[in-house]
Amino acid sequence: MKRLVRHHLFWPLAVWAALLLFNxxxxxxxxxIVVRNGHLYGSLIDILNFGAPLILxxxxxxxxxxxxxxxxxxxxxxxxxxxxxxxxxxxxADQNSPGLAFAAIGLAVLLSLALxxxxxxxxxxxxIQPIIATLILMVAGRGIAQLIxxxxxITISSKPYSxxxxxxxxxxxxxxxxxxxxxxxxxxxxxxxxxxLFIESVGxxxxxxxxxxxxxxxxxxxxxxFSGLCAGIAGLILxxxxxxxxxxxxxxxxxxxxILAVVIGGTSLNGGRFYLTGTVIGALIIQTLTTTIYVIxxxxxxxxxxxxxxxxxxxxxxSETFRNKIAERWRTRHYPAEREVTRHA
Amino acid sequence: xxxNEPILQMTGIHKRFPGVTALSGVSFRLFPxxxxxxxxxxxxxxxxxxxxxxxxxSIDEGTVTLGGSKVAARSPLEAQALGISTVYQEVxxxxxxxxxxxxxxxxxxxxxxxxxWKEMNRKATELLRERLHLDIDVTLPLQDYSVAVQQLVAxxxxxxxxxxxxxxxxxxxxxxxxxxxxxxxVMRKLKQEGLxxxxxxxxxxxxxxxxxxxxxxxxxxxxxxxPAADLPRLELVSRMIGKEVELLERRIRGEASAADRTIPVxxxxxxxxxxxxxxxxxxxxxxxxxxxAGLLGSxxxxxxxxxxxxxxSDQGRLELSGAEATSISPxxxxxxxxxxxxxxxxxxxxxxxxxxxxxxxxxLQATRGWFRAISRKRQDEIALEYIRLxxxxxxxxxxxxxxxxxxxxxxxxxxxxLLTQPKLxxxxxxxRGIDIGAKAEIQKLVMTLSERGMxxxxxxxxxxxxxxxxxxxxxLRDRRIVKEIAEPDINxxxxxxxxxxx
Numbered sequence: 001m002k003r004l005v006r007h008h009l010f011w012p013l014a015v016w017a018a019l020l021l022f023n024x025x026x027x028x029x030x031x032x033i034v035v036r037n038g039h040l041y042g043s044l045i046d047i048l049n050f051g052a053p054l055i056l057x058x059x060x061x062x063x064x065x066x067x068x069x070x071x072x073x074x075x076x077x078x079x080x081x082x083x084x085x086x087x088x089x090x091x092x093a094d095q096n097s098p099g100l101a102f103a104a105i106g107l108a109v110l111l112s113l114a115l116x117x118x119x120x121x122x123x124x125x126x127x128i129q130p131i132i133a134t135l136i137l138m139v140a141g142r143g144i145a146q147l148i149x150x151x152x153x154i155t156i157s158s159k160p161y162s163x164x165x166x167x168x169x170x171x172x173x174x175x176x177x178x179x180x181x182x183x184x185x186x187x188x189x190x191x192x193x194x195x196x197l198f199i200e201s202v203g204x205x206x207x208x209x210x211x212x213x214x215x216x217x218x219x220x221x222x223x224x225x226f227s228g229l230c231a232g233i234a235g236l237i238l239x240x241x242x243x244x245x246x247x248x249x250x251x252x253x254x255x256x257x258x259i260l261a262v263v264i265g266g267t268s269l270n271g272g273r274f275y276l277t278g279t280v281i282g283a284l285i286i287q288t289l290t291t292t293i294y295v296i297x298x299x300x301x302x303x304x305x306x307x308x309x310x311x312x313x314x315x316x317x318x319s320e321t322f323r324n325k326i327a328e329r330w331r332t333r334h335y336p337a338e339r340e341v342t343r344h345a
Numbered sequence: 346x347x348x349n350e351p352i353l354q355m356t357g358i359h360k361r362f363p364g365v366t367a368l369s370g371v372s373f374r375l376f377p378x379x380x381x382x383x384x385x386x387x388x389x390x391x392x393x394x395x396x397x398x399x400x401x402x403s404i405d406e407g408t409v410t411l412g413g414s415k416v417a418a419r420s421p422l423e424a425q426a427l428g429i430s431t432v433y434q435e436v437x438x439x440x441x442x443x444x445x446x447x448x449x450x451x452x453x454x455x456x457x458x459x460x461x462w463k464e465m466n467r468k469a470t471e472l473l474r475e476r477l478h479l480d481i482d483v484t485l486p487l488q489d490y491s492v493a494v495q496q497l498v499a500x501x502x503x504x505x506x507x508x509x510x511x512x513x514x515x516x517x518x519x520x521x522x523x524x525x526x527x528x529x530x531v532m533r534k535l536k537q538e539g540l541x542x543x544x545x546x547x548x549x550x551x552x553x554x555x556x557x558x559x560x561x562x563x564x565x566x567x568x569x570x571x572p573a574a575d576l577p578r579l580e581l582v583s584r585m586i587g588k589e590v591e592l593l594e595r596r597i598r599g600e601a602s603a604a605d606r607t608i609p610v611x612x613x614x615x616x617x618x619x620x621x622x623x624x625x626x627x628x629x630x631x632x633x634x635x636x637x638a639g640l641l642g643s644x645x646x647x648x649x650x651x652x653x654x655x656x657x658s659d660q661g662r663l664e665l666s667g668a669e670a671t672s673i674s675p676x677x678x679x680x681x682x683x684x685x686x687x688x689x690x691x692x693x694x695x696x697x698x699x700x701x702x703x704x705x706x707x708x709l710q711a712t713r714g715w716f717r718a719i720s721r722k723r724q725d726e727i728a729l730e731y732i733r734l735x736x737x738x739x740x741x742x743x744x745x746x747x748x749x750x751x752x753x754x755x756x757x758x759x760x761x762x763l764l765t766q767p768k769l770x771x772x773x774x775x776x777r778g779i780d781i782g783a784k785a786e787i788q789k790l791v792m793t794l795s796e797r798g799m800x801x802x803x804x805x806x807x808x809x810x811x812x813x814x815x816x817x818x819x820x821l822r823d824r825r826i827v828k829e830i831a832e833p834d835i836n837x838x839x840x841x842x843x844x845x846x847x
Contacts, residue, residue, distance in 0.1 A: 194710045194718045197699075201707060204698045211655060211693055212761070213679040213711040272698035 008266040011318045012281040015264070019288045026296050040171045043291060051287030052175035053078070053234035055280055057254050058261035059186050060230030062279045063223040065262050067203040068271025069123060069130035071224065074258055076141025077115050077231035078251025081108040082239030083148040089156045101160035109232050115141070116228020120221035138255065145247030155244040165241030175237050182230060186276055196274075199223060203271025257286055264314060285314065350413070352377045352541045353398075353429075353510050358407035360390075360397055362748075365739070367393040371407075371567045373560055375510060380532060380542045382552045382573070385562035386585055386780035388738060388750040391545055394562070395512055399431050400424040412509065430503030431512040438499055440488035445469035447487050448502045473501055477531050493524030497531065504535070511535065512543045515778055517551055521640050521806070529555050547780060549578060561585055582781060608667045610769045610800045611652055611683065615661030621647040624661050625826040627819055629769060634791060634801040636815030638808060638840050644824035645804045646688060649771050652802065653678045653685035666768070679712050682768035686758055686775055688804070694758045695746050702728035702742035705760045712765060731760035736786060752779030759787065769800040776805060788814055812837060820844055 004010060023030040023043070033042035057074045064071045088104035089095055115137060122133035167174040190196030202209045202216045209216050231251070239245045263269065264285055265278025289310055293303050316322050353375040360368040368390045375381050385391050396402045398409065400418030409416055411427055418424035421431070438447045446453075448469045453460045469483040477497050487495055496516055503511055513532075517525050532542060532555055544556060552559065552573070559576055561568040561584050568584050609628035617624035622644040629635045637645040650656040652663065654673035663671050665681045675685070687693035696704055706724050713719070719727075728742035735756040739749075746757055755775060762770055772791070776784040791801055791814050805811050811818060818835060820828045820843035828843040 192718065193715045194713070195715045197703060197707065197710060198715065200699060201696050201703075204696045205692070208687075208693050208696055211653075211675050211685060211687060212708045213676040214707075215676060215711075 008275055009278055009281065012265055012278055012285065015314050015317060016281055016285050016288065019285060019292060023288070023292055023295060026292075030295075035171070038171055039168050043295070045173065047284065047287050047291055048176050048179075049173040050291070051284055052173075052179045053237050053251075054254065054257055054261065054287060055179050055283040056182055056230045056234040056237070057251075058258040058265075058279045058283045059182060059276060060223075060227030061255075061258040062262050062265070062267055062274050062276055063186070063190065063199055064130070064227045065203075065259070065267055065269060066199045066271055066274035067220055067223050068206075068269075069203075069220070069223070070134065070259065070269075071119060071227045071231075072131065072134040072255045073115070073119060073137035073141055074227060074231040074234075075251040075254040076138050076145065077112050077228055078235035078238060078254055079145035079245075079247050079249075080115065080141055080148065081112045081232035081235030082250050083145045083154065083245040083247050084108045084111050085161070085236055086154040086156050086239055086245035087148050089158050089161055090154050095156055095158045096160065098160040101158055104161065105164075105236060108236055109229065112228045112232020112235070113225055114228075115232075116225035117221065119228065120224030123224060124217040124220035142247065145245075145250070147247075149245055149247040151247070153244050153246045157243060162240050162243055165237045165239070175241075178233060178237065182233065183276065183280065186226070190274075190276070195219070195222070200272050200274065203274075258283075260311060261286055264318065266318075286311075351375055352412055354410045355394075355398065356408055358394065358397060358409075359405045360393055360402060361405055366565055368397065368565045371562060371565070372570075373567075374570065375541045375543055377509075377541050378536055378539045379557040380536055380544050380555050382556035382559045383543060383545045383562070384552065384559055384581065384585055385568075386752075386782055388564075388753065389562040389585070389780075390565040391562060392514070392750070393565070395431065395514055395543070395545070398424070399429055399512065425506050428506075428509035429512065430506055430508040430510070431514060432496065432499045432503055432516055433514050438487055438495065438502070440495075441486055443484050444473075444481065444487055444490070444498055445483040447498055448472065448483075448505055450502075452505070469501075472505060473498070476504060476535070477501055478527075478534075479531075491524070493520045493527060496520065496524075496528065500531065504540075508540065510541045510543065512545075514545045515547070516544075517546055517548060525551065547778060549581070549781075552581075553578070585781070609664070610666060611802075612664045613648075613651065613661065614664065616651055616658050616663055617660040618647065618651060618656060618658050619660070621656065621824065622651070623825040625819075627826065627829075629800045629802055631768070631800055632795050632798045633817065634795050634803055634815050636811040636818040637802065637804045637821060638811050638818050639821030639844055643821040643844075644826075645821055646773055647824070648821065648826070649685070649773055649802055649804055652769070653683055653771055655685055655687070676711075679708065679765060679767075682766075683771070684708070684762035684765055684767035684769070685771040686762055686773060688774035688777065690751065690754055690758065695754050697745070697747040699746060700743050701732070701737065701746050701749070701757055704746045704757050705731055705742075705764060708761045709764045727764060731764065735760055735790070752783040755779055755787075756783065759790070763794075767799065769802065770794075771802040771804075773804045774806065775803075776807070776810060784810070808837065808840060812840065 020030070030043050033040050033045060057078065061071055061074065085104040085108040088107055089100055092100040094100065119134050119137060122128045122136070123130050163174060164178070165175060169177055190199065198214050198219050201212065201214060202219050206216060235251060238250055261282035262279050264282035265275050265280070267274040267278065289307060293306055298306050351374040355371070355373040358368050358371045371390065371394060373394065383391050383394065393402065397404050400420045400423050403419065404417065411429070416427055418427055418429065439450070442450065445466045449465050454464045454468065455461060466483050473479040473481065473483065477500065479494065479497050481490065481494065487498060500511070516528060520528065536542060546552060556573045558570060559573050559581065560570045561581070563585060609630050612628040614626055615624040625648060627635070637648065639645050647656070651658045654675050654677065658671065662669065663673060665683065670677070670681060678685070696707065702724055705728050706719055710719055725742060731737070732740045732742060737753050737756050737760070746754055749757065759775065776787055788810065791803065795801055803811060803814055812835060815835065817829060817831045818840055819826050820830065820840060822844060830839055830843065
C-alpha cells in the first residue's frame with residue numbers, strides 16, 4: 001500500500017479518477033460510449049479527442065522542463081503552424097487535393113521545427129535564460145502568426161486536411177492516434193536510447209554533466225526542437241478541427257495549461273526526473289476539468305475561477321509538505337495541550 | 346570547568362528512513378564549556394544525529410532535553426530559537442551579501458522598519474573582533490574572504506543568535522593549517538565562556554588537539570562516550586570501524602612497475618591559465634602516480650583542471666600520448682582516455698536525482714553517445730560489479746545517490762570514471778570528508794590500478810596521503826610549480842620544505 005502511494009503516478013491517477021467519478025455522479029451516462037455511423041461517441045472519447053493538442057504540447061514541455069528550462073512560446077507556435085498550413089491550402093487551386101494538404105502539413109512541421117531550433121539556439125548557444133529566450137518567440141510569434149494570416153481568420157475547406165482534427169480511424173478520432181504516435185516516439189527516444197538519461201542529468205546538474213562529457217548543447221537544442229514539433233502538430237490538429245486559422249486566439253494560454261499538466265504529472269520545475277505518462281494524465285485532468293465545467297453548466301463568467309480553485313486543490317493534494325502537515329494535525333488533534341507545551345519548552 | 350548537569354542530553358534516539366534504520370537507541374550528552382567530538386565512519390549516523398537535533402528531521406523515538414526541559418525542534422529555525430546553532434561543512438551564507446549583512450540577516454537592527462546600517466556594521470565589527478579576534482572590513486561582500494574567514498563569519502552568525510550549543514559539522518575540511526589554528530583559538534575562547542561545542546571532523550589530530558570528550562557511533566548505534574585523554578588513537582579508530590585497522594604501508598616502488606616511460610600519457614609544456622596557474626611543465630607516464638602537493642589555493646586544482654579541459658588553458662601546449670591536444674574539452678579528453686574527479690563532489694560530481702546505477706554508467710554512456718544505449722541488463726551487472734568492488738554501502742543500485750553518505754557518493758563517482766577505463770585519472774581531493782576506512786580503500790585502489798598501468802594525478806590536502814601513494818610529487822606554491830621531487834628524495838621534510846619555500 002505504501003509503495004503504491006509512493007508511486008509517482010498515484011496522485012495524478014487518484015485525482016483524475018476523482019474528477020471522473022464526480023462527473024458520473026452528476027451525469028450518470030458520463031461513461032457511456034455509443035456507436036453511431038461506425039464512430040464511437042461519448043464524453044470520454046471527447047476528452048481524449050479535445051485533449052489531444054494539450055497532451056502534445058505538454059509532452060514537448062515535459063522534456064524542456066526536465067532540462068530545467070521552460071518553453072513559453074508553444075502557444076504562439078500552435079498559432080503559427082496552423083496559420084501556415086491554412087494559408088498554403090487557401091492559396092491552392094484545388095483545396096481538396098491531398099498533395100496540397102501534405103505540402104501544407106510538411107511546411108508547417110518544418111516551420112515549427114525551425115522555431116524550436118531558434119529557441120534551442122538562444123538557450124544553449126547564446127546562453128539566454130529559457131524563460132526570456134522563449135518569451136521572445138511567445139510575443140513575436142503572435143505577430144508572425146497574424147502576419148501570415150494578414151490579421152484575418154483564414155477559412156479553408158479541405159477534406160484531406162480536416163481529417164487530422166475531425167477524421168476517425170478504427171472508430172476512434174484520428175487525433176488520438178497522432179498523440180499515441182508522438183508519445184511512442186518520445187518514450188522510445190528517451191527510454192530506449194540514453195537521451196532521457198542525458199536530459200535528466202543535464203537538468204539536474206549541468207556542471208557535473210559537462211565534466212561527464214555529455215554534449216549538453218545538443219541535448220538542449222533537441223528538447224526545444226521536440227517541443228516546437230509537438231506544438232506545431234498540435235496547431236495542425238486545432239486548425240484542422242475548426243477548418244480555419246486564427247493567428248490571434250489559436251493556442252492562447254496553452255503554455256500555461258501545458259506547464260500545469262507537466263507539474264501535475266510529477267515532473268519538477270527544477271529539472272531532473274521527468275514522467276511522460278504523468279504528463280499525459282496531467283493534461284487529461286485539465287481537459288476533464290474543462291469538460292466538467294461545461295457539463296455541470298458553470299456560468300461562463302466564473303469558469304476560470306472554478307478551474308483555478310480545482311487546480312489549487314490538486315496542487316495541494318500533490319504537495320508532500322501539505323499532506324504531512326494535515327497528517328500531523330490529524331494525529332495530534334486530541335492533544336492541543338501537548339503541542340503548546342513543546343512549542344513553549 | 347565541567348558542570349554536573351549536561352546542557353544537552355539526548356537519550357534513546359531512534360530514527361528510521363524507508364528501508365534504513367539511521368539511528369537506533371543513540372544517546373548523547375553535552376556539557377557547558379566543553380568541546381565534544383562526535384566520531385564515526387561515513388554512514389555511522391553523525392549527520393542524522395545532528396539533523397535530528399537541529400530539527401531538520403523529526404525524531405521517531407527518544408527524548409532531547411536542553412537545559413533541563415524537554416524540547417523537540419521541528420525546524421532549524423525553532424532549534425536556533427532554542428539556542429542550538431549549527432555551522433555546516435559547506436558554508437551556508439550568502440556570498441554576495443556583505444559580512445555584516447550575513448551576520449545579521451533576518452535580525453537587522455531597525456528603527457520604524459528602516460535598517461540601521463551603521464549600527465549593524467558597528468555591531469558586526471565589534472562581534473567579530475571581540476568574540477572571534479577577527480578584524481576585517483564587514484562592509485565587503487563575504488565572497489571576498491577566504492573560506493576560513495567565511496567559516497568564522499558563520500560562527501559569528503550562530504553566536505549572535507545567543508547560542509547555548511554550537512554544532513560545528515566538519516568545519517575544517519577545507520581549511521589549511523593556519524586557518525585551522527585560528528578556528529581552534531576561537532573555539533577555545535568560546536569554550537571558556539561556557540559554550541557547549543559539538544565538533545564533527547574526520548581529522549584525528551584535530552580531535553585530540555581540541556576535544557575534551559569523544560562520543561563514537563557505529564552503524565547508527567551508540568558505541569561509547571570517552572574522555573579524549575583516556576582513549577588512545579588506535580583504540581578510537583578500531584572502535585569506529587569495529588575491527589583492527591590495517592595501517593597502510595607506503596607503496597613499494599622500484600622496477601616492479603615496468604611502465605612505459607618513453608611517451609608520457611600527458612605532458613604539459615608551458616601550460617598555464619592567467620589568474621589561475623603560471624605556465625608549468627609536467628609529464629605523467631603510464632603506471633605512474635604523480636602527486637600535487639601545496640597549500641590550499643597554491644594552484645593544485647587549477648593545474649589539474651587544465652589537463653582535462655575543465656578549464657581552458659591560454660598559454661602553452663598540452664600533449665596526450667604524444668599528440669597535440671591543447672584546446673581540449675571534457676568531452677574530447679574522455680575520448681582520449683583522461684578522466685577527472687572533481688573536488689566539488691556536490692556541484693561537479695553527483696547527479697542527485699539519479700540512482701547509483703545511473704550515476705555509475707553516465708560517463709561511459711556519454712562516450713558512447715545517445716543511440717548506443719547500454720542495455721539495462723548490462724547496466725545492472727556493471728553497477729553490482731562496482732558496488733562490490735568498491736564496497737559501496739548500501740549495496741543497492743536503485744538507491745538515489747543523494748541518500749548515500751559522502752564517502753559512498755565518492756566511491757560511486759570513482760566507479761563512474763574507472764568504468765571508462767582511462768589511461769590517466771585525475772583525482773582532486775578524492776578522500777576529503779570521508780572516513781578512514783574508505784580513505785584507505787581508495788588509496789589502495791590507486792596503488793593497485795597504477796601497477797596495472799593506469800596513470801594518476803593525485804591531489805590531496807593531506808600530505809601524508811600524497812607521500813604514501815605518489816611516485817613523484819610536484820610541489821606548488823603561489824600558483825606555480827616550484828619543485829618536482831622523485832625517489833629517493835620523497836619524504837615529508839623535503840616536501841614540506843618545498844611547500845614552505847625559502
